[in-house]
Every structure is written in C-alpha cells, then in structure tokens.
Amino acid sequence: MHHPDWFIVDDSRFRSLILPNARLERLWSEGRWCEGPAYFAAGRYLLWSDIPNDRILRFDDNDDHVSVFRQPAGFSNGHSVDREGRLISCEHGTRSVTRTEHNGRITTLAEAFDGCRFNSPNDVTVKSDGSIWFTDPSYGIDSDYEGGLRDSEMGCHVYCLRPDGRLIRVADDFEKPNSLAFSPDESWLYVSDTGATHRDGGPRHIRRFRVEEDHRLSGGEVFAISDCGLFDGFRFDIAGNLWTSAGDGVHCYAPDGTRLGRIAVPETVANVCFGGPARNRLFICASTSLYAIFLDTRGHHVLGEAVSPSAVRTPTTR
Ligand code: MG
Numbered sequence: 001m002h003h004p005d006w007f008i009v010d011d012s013r014f015r016s017l018i019l020p021n022a023r024l025e026r027l028w029s030e031g032r033w034c035e036g037p038a039y040f041a042a043g044r045y046l047l048w049s050d051i052p053n054d055r056i057l058r059f060d061d062n063d064d065h066v067s068v069f070r071q072p073a074g075f076s077n078g079h080s081v082d083r084e085g086r087l088i089s090c091e092h093g094t095r096s097v098t099r100t101e102h103n104g105r106i107t108t109l110a111e112a113f114d115g116c117r118f119n120s121p122n123d124v125t126v127k128s129d130g131s132i133w134f135t136d137p138s139y140g141i142d143s144d145y146e147g148g149l150r151d152s153e154m155g156c157h158v159y160c161l162r163p164d165g166r167l168i169r170v171a172d173d174f175e176k177p178n179s180l181a182f183s184p185d186e187s188w189l190y191v192s193d194t195g196a197t198h199r200d201g202g203p204r205h206i207r208r209f210r211v212e213e214d215h216r217l218s219g220g221e222v223f224a225i226s227d228c229g230l231f232d233g234f235r236f237d238i239a240g241n242l243w244t245s246a247g248d249g250v251h252c253y254a255p256d257g258t259r260l261g262r263i264a265v266p267e268t269v270a271n272v273c274f275g276g277p278a279r280n281r282l283f284i285c286a287s288t289s290l291y292a293i294f295l296d297t298r299g300h301h302v303l304g305e306a307v308s309p310s311a312v313r314t315p316t317t318r
Contacts, residue, residue: 175199184238191208249265268286
C-alpha cells in the first residue's frame with residue numbers, strides 16, 4: 001500500500017480528516033514572510049500578508065492568479081472577515097486594527113488602550129455577535145523588518161472590541177499572545193502564546209478560555225504544547241478540530257487536546273485558513289510561500305452561512 005509522505009498520523013481519527021490522494025500544492029513563492037490568510041467566499045479569493053514587503057496579496061481561486069491587493073499595507077499581519085464581508089486587519093506599521101469598508105476606505109477601529117498605543121496587533125477574529133478580538137504582542141515594533149522599531153507603551157495583551165464600541169482587555173497574563181480563534185460553538189476562545197521567541201523556555205502553547213456573557217474570559221488552561229516550532233496561527237474545522245501552524249508543517253488537534261496528525265510542509269508555517277467554495281481546502285502561509293491542500297473536512301465559518309432567522313424568513317402573501 002502506498003503511503004504518501006505529506007502526512008503523519010498520530011491518532012487514527014486523523015485518517016477521516018484527510019484525502020490520501022490529495023497533495024500539498026505550492027501556489028506561489030515570492031514572499032518573505034507570509035501571514036494572515038483570509039478567504040472571501042463571495043469573490044472566491046484569498047488575501048494574505050507578506051509582512052516584510054509591506055503588502056497584502058490576493059490569490060484568485062478562479063484562475064490561480066496572484067496579484068498585489070494593497071501596497072503599502074501598514075505592514076499588515078493577521079486578517080479576518082467580518083459578518084458583512086469586510087476585511088479586518090492587524091497592522092504593525094500603524095499599530096492598529098483596521099476595517100476596509102465596502103467603498104474601499106480604511107477605518108481605524110482600535111489603536112490605543114487607556115491612553116497607551118498598542119504594540120503591534122498580530123491576529124484577529126470576529127465572533128458571530130460582531131465583536132472583534134485581537135492580540136497585541138511586540139513583534140512589529142521589535143525591529144524595522146516587520147514594521148518599525150518603536151518603544152513599547154504597555155504589555156502584550158488580548159483585547160475585545162465589543163459591538164457597542166467599547167474596547168476591553170480580556171487577558172493580561174501572556175508573554176506574546178499571537179493567534180486566536182473561537183471553537184465552533186463559541187463557548188471557548190483559544191489563544192496561542194509564542195513567548196519562546198523572546199525567552200529560552202518561554203511559552204510555545206495554546207491556551208483556552210471560557211467565553212462569558214459580557215465578553216469576559218475565564219479559565220485559560222494550556223490546551224496544547226508545541227514540540228516543533230510555534231503555534232503562530234490556527235483555525236477550527238466544523239467538528240472542532242484545531243489546525244495550527246508549527247515549525248514542520250500543520251498540526252491537527254482534537255477538541256480533547258489529542259494531536260491527531262500532521263501535514264508536512266517544507267517551510268516554517270505561520271498561519272492557515274480554510275477556503276474554497278466548500279471550505280474544504282486549507283490555505284497555508286509558510287515563510288516565502290502560499291500552499292494549499294484539500295481535506296476531508298470543512299472549515300468552521302461563522303460568517304455568511306450563519307444567517308439569522310429573520311434573514312431567511314420566507315416571504316408570505318395574504
Ligand atoms: Mg501571528
């Protein structure tokens with residue numbers, strides 16, 4: 001029996017999530033440090049950041065064409081799509097979180113807390129209630145390479161911009177909070193800490209928190225520890241399995257914390273995102289390249305498909 005060498009099974013459950021005859025595809029390879037993928041289902045395209053080159057790139061899922069979406073781009077890093085289909089971006093250069101409106105204008109959503117400027121917002125996710133959650137480590141102000149060398153005005157924390165416009169700090173016990181994502185039922189928020197970049201023996205794990213009614217978090221136990229590289233960015237599939245970046249590829253964890261398997265990628269992976277019309281294709285930002293692989297699962301997506309009951313009510317006549 002032929003065993004493709006692109007995946008490693010750690011737990012037999014992994015076999016039901018992959019397509020053995022699929023292959024890792026390298027779609028593009030002209031970047032310096034690719035990060036922050038976000039898929040726009042309506043337009044069938046993927047946006048992602050090439051941080052040191054200060055640009056946002058666009059992969060057209062219809063014809064595989066790659067073009068520059070925005071440059072300069074505020075040294076953008078992580079992206080997400082909000083409920084209205086708008087691009088939400090973390091920017092190292094402006095040290096802010098922005099939204100690109102339907103008319104193309106860029107709105108600053110958050111740039112300071114308690115009078116102190118953010119360090120360099122890194123990754124962002126949007127909850128189904130419209131709240132915007134993001135991390136603020138120092139990577140974009142530690143050097144001129146991924147932003148600009150600046151003084152830090154406060155520690156590296158996690159924030160939530162509530163639907164009412166109020167910005168709150170939701171976690172303050174991280175060294176370098178990096179990526180974050182909600183479990184499919186949104187009862188848990190997972191946040192990675194990549195503090196090992198700055199301190200020997202520092203954290204290289206993902207923690208998970210209970211999401212409370214008032215946008216507060218509780219708990220925060222360690223969910224998974226990386227044995228290779230860092231958990232920079234991650235996303236959930238519809239079954240609640242977590243697909244995360246690691247030093248040697250993509251690692252997949254079951255909701256119970258068991259590592260199910262790994263996808264080997266020949267470059268250090270920074271972040272992943274599900275896309276395609278069926279959301280069964282995992283796009284992988286890895287160092288200089290964008291990769292993709294089809295899986296036998298679908299990405300969790302709170303947007304677009306999660307319609308409110310009033311939006312789908314059938315018109316009636318009388
Ligand atoms: Mg990151």
